[in-house]
Amino acid sequence: MFIRTHQSASSRLYSNFSLYFRSAARLSQKTYQGVAFLLACWISTCSVLPAQQQAKQDSAEDKHPPKLILQIVVDQLREDMLSRMAPRFGKGGFRYLMDEGVWYVSATHPHANTETAVGHTVLATGAYPSRNGIIGNKWLDPKTGKVQDCVNNLDYFLVGTQKTSAAPLQILTTTFSDQMALATNGKSHIFAVSEKDRAAIPLAGHNGKAFWFNTDNGQFNTSTYYYSAYPAWVSDWNNKKDADAWQNKEWVPLDKPTTYLYYGTGPFAKNMGPYGDAFPHHFGTLGGDGTFYTKLTISYVGNRLTADFAKALIENEQLGSHEGTDYLGISFSSTDIVDHNFSPDSMEGEDVLLRLDQTLACLFSYIDKTVGLKNTLIVLAGDHGSADVPEYLETLHIPTGRLDTTIDDLVTAVNQVLLDKYQVPNLLFPSHQPLPYLYLDHDLIQKNHLDLVEVQRTAADAVMSKKGIYLALPATSTQTNNSNGDAQLLERIQRMHNPARAGDLYVVQLPQWQLGRPPASGEGNLPGAGVDHGSPWEYDTSVPVIFAGARLKHSVISRPISTVDVAVTLSGKLGIGYPSGSAGTVLPEIVPAAMACQDMADEEHCK
Ligand SMILES: [Zn+2]
Known part of the structure; x- marks a missing residue:
């Protein structure tokens, strides 16, 4: 009624x-x-x-x-x-x-x-x-x-x-x-x-x-x-x-x-x-x-x-x-x-x-x-x-920095590590887009009878060796493991993981760090290289x-x-x-x- x-x-x-x-x-x-x-x-x-x-x-x-x-x-x-x-x-x-x-x-x-x-x-x-x-x-x-x-x-x-x-x-x-x-x-x-x-x-x-x-x-x-x-x-x-x-x-x-x-x-x-x-x-x-x-x-x-x-x-x-x-x-x-x-x-x-x-x-x-x-x-x-720009944060003595390599150079360096270990070149796809994802060539891994999980971990270790990287998390770890024991961070990364689209590694920079490289000499007359958001940290998520x-x-x-x-x-x-x-x-x-x-x-x- x-x-x-x-x-x-x-x-x-x-x-x-x-x-x-x-x-x-x-x-x-x-x-x-x-x-x-x-x-x-x-x-x-x-x-x-x-x-x-x-x-x-x-x-x-x-x-x-x-x-x-x-x-x-x-x-x-x-x-x-x-x-x-x-x-x-x-x-x-x-x-x-x-x-x-x-x-x-x-x-x-x-x-x-x-x-x-x-x-x-x-x-x-x-x-x-x-x-x-x-x-x-x-x-x-x-x-x-x-x-x-x-x-x-x-x-x-x-x-x-x-x-x-x-x-x-x-x-x-x-x-x-x-x-x-x-x-x-x-x-x-x-x-x-x-x-x-x-x-x-x-x-x-x-x-x-x-x-x-x-x-x-x-x-x-x-x-x-x-x-x-x-x-x-x-x-x-x-x-x-x-x-x-x-x-x-x-x-x-x-x-x-x-x-x-x-x-x-x-x-x-x-x-x-x-x-x-x-x-x-x-x-x-x-x-x-x-x-x-x-x-x-x-x-x-x-x-x-x-x-x-x-x-x-x-x-x-x-x-x-x-x-x-x-x-x-x-x-x-x-x-x-x-x-x-x-x-x-x-x-x-x-x-x-x-x-x-x-x-x-x-x-x-x-x-x-x-x-x-x-x-x-x-x-x-x-x-x-x-995110605050690193050059400003430095004036306040807050820890900060910029990754000292381009993404392409990072991929080249990781591929060299993988080549040295597995004798297979170009296991990482060349990446033409910003991090956080890096992608392995799964066909190449299968053809060479490599263990995907092990290759992911080797690549992750190579990325982690770079200054300014907080975490390089293998995709398999996002499903089964934790990330430095940080459940909140793991959840945020897991919520990115669309199986058909996600990469093999998820890369996180240190807090206050920029993944973009600094300008090369001759690229400009200014000290900074701009500033990007994209991190899982408080200043980018809030x-x-x-x-x-x-x-x-x-x-x-x-x-x-x-x-x-x-x-x-x-x-x-x-x-x-x-x-x-x-x-x-x-x-x-x-x-x-x-x-x-x-x-x-x-x-x-x-x-
Ligand atoms: Zn936006």
Whole structure:
């Protein structure tokens, strides 16, 4: 009776109990028991406790689910950066999230290889890389040794061109946005936008539409996987040539230079050529050295263009005004690109966050005026944290360094060790992508009747002999052994191990060390070589996770959570199925009915 009444009262797909009940079958046993319990309490005469009353009240408000899920990823955002920068943020941007949202201050990525595609796909799928298949931005095919990019696909082209492009086909499990499509038979409106294809594509999932910035033409483009031709509004936006308007302009600090933490420090930048290693940075013109659009991405402008395109997308695709809940993923890449080039320990690193704060404030204001923040569930997270640049750490006497060899030279050195021992050359595939993986040629090992496990261990010992290496873990050890007795580290590496894609060795650098080599003489006039994330250490795995909008009540949560919780919490909020490989749990602060249910599920009188 209650169920039918509720169904008729709500016209929205996600708010009906039957859907909620069906999706409950996909919940973890504990949560399922909780949901089933709550339903039972609503239907039966179970005695009502104050907590139950609150749960019912919250549930009544949730009769109208969000009109829009806005999933924001800030590329390279370490958790402590928000606290550090908070006094300098304005109103309405990060402070809206931090002061009015539910801020998880102890969120951690659960995996070891903290790269961009990996983090985005974990946030999108709620699944470990071992399950969703995205174990790096690139990896090698273990059978052939050929490089496989996480999104590049020869079967699809950049729309309107013959240039091969990208698709989400390497993602093996469903995303949260896929689950929205499944719950509506493909009627959901699902979009994602970023400067990077490998950031937009995981968020859009297999059924949504992804757009990304093209540094060849200053446009937001997509592939034939998504469209055969551009929607008119996309062509209109691109024809405005907003990016071109930044010609002959320069990037200067937003605030007084002396207010910056890193004022007077460094620079620790890569060789930035005419763009310079310190403020001001001149964008130049289109006719210059061909790097004009790339320079925009190495500044706050890339994030601003991304937000402007996202606003046009919201308006033209009428997000937030459809029958069901719509989804928009936005990944802001310029924080990452700036940090790689100038380091997080730079005025540029600070400035790009201050500017992103302004961009977020404008975006949230726009959404409030259109969809309404109370109708929008926002979740923001970092795809990974960031490492301090070794040359800066040295100034503070903190142990650090850079691997003193290129990856190719490392492979050559290990192959020499294997040749000396087994008299077989080139047992390691040449690697053209960054560590952590090194791959052995299994056909060669089999043909020469070698013991794979022993060869792995010999190669691991050879890698371990290099200065700056903490661990080189043979793949067989990830299944059967521990890693220096460090269970947490072993778990993070195990969660990377997709059997069809993982390498034979997983290499971990010492804390604070960079696997990238220093610049060779003559490569530039700057002391540093940039800085990379990607380690399993705290600074790379720790990121903020903040939910806001949609009538959430403000709280700061210190309980540790995992980033795999994000996608399943979004599913829980809509009452739809969890992504197929998801390993997380619903965060009770965001889905209070689940909290009430779980808390009460053990109550004897309610069983
Ligand atoms: Zn990233």
